[in-house]
Amino acid sequence: MSNQFQLLKQKRFLPFFLTQFLGAFNDNLFKTVLITLVAFHASTLGNLDGATMATLLPGLFILPFFLFSATAGQIADKYEKSRIIRLVKVLEIWIMVFAAAGFYLHQLWLLATALFLMGVHSTLFGPVKYAYLPQQLNTQELVGGNGMVEMGSFVAILLGQVLGAWLAIQPDYALLTSVAVIGIAMIGYVSSRQIPVTPALSTALRIQWNPIIETCRNVKLIWAQQSLWLAIVAISWFWFFGATLLAQFPNMAKLVLHGDESVFILMLTVFSVGVGIGSLLCEKLSRNKAMLGLVMIGGIGLSCFTLDIYWVATHLATESGIQPFDYHQFLSHANHWRLLIDIALIGVFGGFYIVPLYVLIQTLSEPAYRSRVIAANNIMNALFMVVSALFSIALFKLGYSIPQLFLITALVNVLVMGYLCMRQPNYYTTFKAWFRPKDA
Known part of the structure; x- marks a missing residue:
C-alpha cells in the first residue's frame, strides 16, 4: 500500500486530516446554504436583491484573507500549532451558533457576519495547515501527505456544496442546517484534541499587528x-x-x-x-x-x-x-x-x-x-x-x-x-x- 494511505493510521496525520476535512466541509455547507437561500429564496431574508447579494457574499468570505493573513502567519510561527488549531475550532463552534441564530431569525446581517467570521476562521487555519505538515512528516512523505490533504479538501468542498444545496430547499432548513453546522464544528473540535503537539519555531517573534506593514515585509x-x-x-x-x-x-x-x-x-x-x-x-x-x-x-x-x-x-x-x-x-x-x-x-x-x-x-x-x-x-x-x-x-x-x-x-x-x-x-x-x- 502507498505510504500516503499508511499516514491515515498514524496519530501525527489522521486527527489533523479529519480536522481540516471537517473544517472545509462545514465552510462549504454553510456558504452553499446561505448563497442558495439568497439566490432563490431572497424574500425569506428581507427586502434585498438576491442576484446582487449572491455575487457579493463570496467576496465577504474572501475579504479576511486580505485583512488578517499576515497576522495569522505570525501567530502560526510564534505559537504551538495544535493549540492554535483547537482555538480555531472553538471559534468555529461559536460562529455556527451565531449562524444558527441568523437562520432562525431570518436576519441576513447575522448570516453575512457569520460568513465573514468563517472567512476569518479559514484565514487563521491556512498558515497552520500547511506549516504543520513539514514538521510532522519527513521529506519523503510530504508529497503524499499534501496529496491526501488536497484530495480531502476537494472532496469536503464537494460534499459540503451538495449537502448545503439539499438542506437549503428543505421546509425546516433552519433547524437541519443549524444542527448540521454546529454538530460538524463540534466533531472537528473533538478531532483537533488528538493532534500532537507541534512546537513553535519562532517563539521570540514580536507580532506586527499592522497587516499592511507585515504584508509588505x-x-x-x-x-x-x-x-x-x-x-x-x-x-x-x-x-x-x-x-x-x-x-x-x-x-x-x-x-x-x-x-x-x-x-x-x-x-x-x-x-x-x-x-x-x-x-x-x-x-x-x-x-x-x-x-x-x-x-x-x-x-x-x-x-x-x-x-x-x-x-x-x-x-x-x-x-x-x-x-x-x-x-x-x-x-x-x-x-x-x-x-x-x-x-x-x-x-x-x-x-x-x-x-x-x-x-x-x-x-x-x-x-x-x-x-x-x-x-x-x-x-x-x-x-x-x-x-x-x-x-x-x-x-x-x-x-x-x-x-x-x-x-x-x-x-x-x-x-x-x-x-x-x-x-x-x-x-x-x-x-x-x-x-x-x-x-x-
Whole structure:
C-alpha cells in the first residue's frame, strides 16, 4: 500500500486530516446554504436583491484573507500549532451558533457576519495547515501527505456544496442546517484534541499587528527568493484558473448544456473526484522524478482539456433544448460524456499541478518563517481569485461567451507556463527529464 494511505493510521496525520476535512466541509455547507437561500429564496431574508447579494457574499468570505493573513502567519510561527488549531475550532463552534441564530431569525446581517467570521476562521487555519505538515512528516512523505490533504479538501468542498444545496430547499432548513453546522464544528473540535503537539519555531517573534506593514515585509521576504516567489505565483494562477472555470459551471450547465441543477452537481462532482485522483497519484508519479516536471505536465493538461471543452461546448451551444436535461438525460448523449471526461481530466491534471507546488513552498521556506510565507501565498491566492472574477466580467462585457472564456483562459495558461519556464528554466529541464529513457 502507498505510504500516503499508511499516514491515515498514524496519530501525527489522521486527527489533523479529519480536522481540516471537517473544517472545509462545514465552510462549504454553510456558504452553499446561505448563497442558495439568497439566490432563490431572497424574500425569506428581507427586502434585498438576491442576484446582487449572491455575487457579493463570496467576496465577504474572501475579504479576511486580505485583512488578517499576515497576522495569522505570525501567530502560526510564534505559537504551538495544535493549540492554535483547537482555538480555531472553538471559534468555529461559536460562529455556527451565531449562524444558527441568523437562520432562525431570518436576519441576513447575522448570516453575512457569520460568513465573514468563517472567512476569518479559514484565514487563521491556512498558515497552520500547511506549516504543520513539514514538521510532522519527513521529506519523503510530504508529497503524499499534501496529496491526501488536497484530495480531502476537494472532496469536503464537494460534499459540503451538495449537502448545503439539499438542506437549503428543505421546509425546516433552519433547524437541519443549524444542527448540521454546529454538530460538524463540534466533531472537528473533538478531532483537533488528538493532534500532537507541534512546537513553535519562532517563539521570540514580536507580532506586527499592522497587516499592511507585515504584508509588505512578507512580500519582500519571498521576492528575495525568486524560486519561492515563482512557486507562489504559480499556485495563485491555479486558483485564478480554477475560480474562472468553476464560477461558470452553473451557467454553463443551464445556458450551454441545457441542463438542470443535477447537471451542475454532476460537473462539480466529476471535477472534484478528478482533483482527488490527481492529488493522490502525485506521490507515485513523483518518485525518483523531479517535481517541477510534474507541474509542467499538469499545466499542459489543464490547457489541452480546457480547449477541448471549448470545442465540445461550442457545438453543444448551437443545439436547442426544449426542456432542461436532468443528469440521466444528459448522460444519454455521447458528446456530454466527452465533456465530462474533459472536466475530470482537468481535475486530475490540476492535482498534478498544485500538489508539487505546495510541497515546493514548504521545503523552500525557512522553518521559522514558513507560516508567514504561506500567509503571503494565501493573500496572493485571494488576490488572483478576485482578479479572476473581474477578468470574467470584463470578457462578458465585451460580448464573449462562456466557451470563449474557457478558450481564452486555456491560452493564457499556455503563456503562464512559458513565463515559468523563462523565469526558472528548471521547470522546462525537469519536464524534459520525464521523457528521457532511463538509461539516457
